[in-house]
Amino acid sequence: MIVIPLGVSSATPTAVRHLPSVALWREGSVYLFDCGENAQMRLLQAGIKRSKVETIFISHMDGDHIFGLFGLLSTLQLQRRNKPLKIIGPEGLKKMIDAVLEATTLQIEYELQFKELKSDFEHEVVLEQEDFYVEARPLKHTTFCIGYRLQEKDKPGKVDAQKATDAGITEDAHFKALKAGEDVTLEDGTIVHSADIVGDPRTGESFVYVTDTEFCENAVRLSENATILYHEATFGEPLKEKAEDTGHSSAQDAAIVAKTAKVDRLVIGHFSARYSNQFLLLKEARGVFEKTWIAYELRPIFTNPAQEKEIISPRVEIIDLKDKRAQHSKKTFKPAGGQRQKSGFKKKRFKRKPSNARYYKSGDSDRPQPRRDRYKKPHKPGDNEKTSPHRPSKPLPITPRTPFDDFDRF
Numbered sequence: 001m002i003v004i005p006l007g008v009s010s011a012t013p014t015a016v017r018h019l020p021s022v023a024l025w026r027e028g029s030v031y032l033f034d035c036g037e038n039a040q041m042r043l044l045q046a047g048i049k050r051s052k053v054e055t056i057f058i059s060h061m062d063g064d065h066i067f068g069l070f071g072l073l074s075t076l077q078l079q080r081r082n083k084p085l086k087i088i089g090p091e092g093l094k095k096m097i098d099a100v101l102e103a104t105t106l107q108i109e110y111e112l113q114f115k116e117l118k119s120d121f122e123h124e125v126v127l128e129q130e131d132f133y134v135e136a137r138p139l140k141h142t143t144f145c146i147g148y149r150l151q152e153k154d155k156p157g158k159v160d161a162q163k164a165t166d167a168g169i170t171e172d173a174h175f176k177a178l179k180a181g182e183d184v185t186l187e188d189g190t191i192v193h194s195a196d197i198v199g200d201p202r203t204g205e206s207f208v209y210v211t212d213t214e215f216c217e218n219a220v221r222l223s224e225n226a227t228i229l230y231h232e233a234t235f236g237e238p239l240k241e242k243a244e245d246t247g248h249s250s251a252q253d254a255a256i257v258a259k260t261a262k263v264d265r266l267v268i269g270h271f272s273a274r275y276s277n278q279f280l281l282l283k284e285a286r287g288v289f290e291k292t293w294i295a296y297e298l299r300p301i302f303t304n305p306a307q308e309k310e311i312i313s314p315r316v317e318i319i320d321l322k323d324k325r326a327q328h329s330k331k332t333f334k335p336a337g338g339q340r341q342k343s344g345f346k347k348k349r350f351k352r353k354p355s356n357a358r359y360y361k362s363g364d365s366d367r368p369q370p371r372r373d374r375y376k377k378p379h380k381p382g383d384n385e386k387t388s389p390h391r392p393s394k395p396l397p398i399t400p401r402t403p404f405d406d407f408d409r410f
């Protein structure tokens with residue numbers, strides 16, 4: 001599965017962050033979690049076909065999480081969608097969409113299948129498919145809000161082809177039977193046991209979507225042993241009181257949920273517009289739960305990172321912005337496994353002018369042409385590592401300049 005954050009802002013969008021929506025790609029189908037304004041454009045920009053959207057899960061009825069629905073429904077109509085679209089969310093969803101359809105010229109000809117949850121529900125499986133299901137639990141926000149977990153069912157183990165051939169299995173039907181856990185009797189009466197040929201069942205992957213909520217038990221229950229937990233981190237701990245007043249979590253709250261539920265990875269999103277540097281929130285969360293990533297719009301997150309190609313070790317670490325010494329070391333940063341970065345200045349030797357130097361006048365025909373490099377910027381001592389007296393003995397990590405630098409995968 002691949003998780004693609006489409007909008008990671010909270011209620012107010014910024015110049016670089018859009019309203020909440022997350023796409024989950026699985027086996028060629030797309031599942032949307034919330035549908036803020038611009039969700040359909042972000043799908044397009046992420047390279048995801050809007051026609052592949054099978055189901056939309058809505059967390060709650062706040063406008064910033066649903067106003068993208070109408071535009072998307074309209075586009076799907078213009079694309080002449082001819083298969084049903086499931087929309088799952090709190091009660092009132094159908095009424096709202098019907099009202100918009102009635103008040104506008106928008107006519108939907110494909111089937112909309114609604115599943116609405118009542119505000120007093122406790123736990124429900126809202127979607128059941130052959131190889132996965134989605135369960136929902138209520139969260140703790142100022143309005144009725146729902147958290148979701150998409151859980152793949154366990155897959156059968158892999159058939160060891162060599163072992164099967166050695167045991168005399170040649171027919172496809174026998175391979176299938178072994179994979180399904182059945183023992184096979186060959187023509188000569190030999191019994192081939194499935195357990196000897198097929199490996200252990202593989203645990204299904206899971207994705208949990210928790211936003212908007214204060215820290216609550218249900219968030220932990222939904223997230224137990226999840227592969228990826230996408231959790232809101234609207235504020236930092238210094239604004240804890242504001243988070244509680246508005247029914248939101250701090251980055252630390254998200255990390256506590258992840259730690260308690262023992263998830264594989266936490267991805268934080270839904271950042272307040274006041275944070276132009278969301279890495280402060282990442283740093284706070286990593287203080288509690290190290291395996292935290294930041295949601296960056298359109299940057300895909302694989303549930304199985306091994307499926308990504310060319311994975312390399314992290315290039316930079318997060319440091320305390322108040323730590324002057326670490327910041328000073330930016331120029332001496334050495335990337336993992338690579339050579340020291342070149343400063344961009346060529347090493348220059350200064351020659352002393354000989355004592356018998358001749359001074360030319362402007363009209364002298366044999367006057368040497370001025371050297372272009374005289375007009376270059378003067379060489380600062382810090383730029384030449386060998387001459388810098390303050391150079392620390394070991395290169396220290398730097399603060400990432402772009403969000404791209406932070407990911408373990410790049």
Ligand SMILES: [Zn+2]
Pocket residue numbers: 010011020062064065212270
């Ligand atoms: Zn929100």
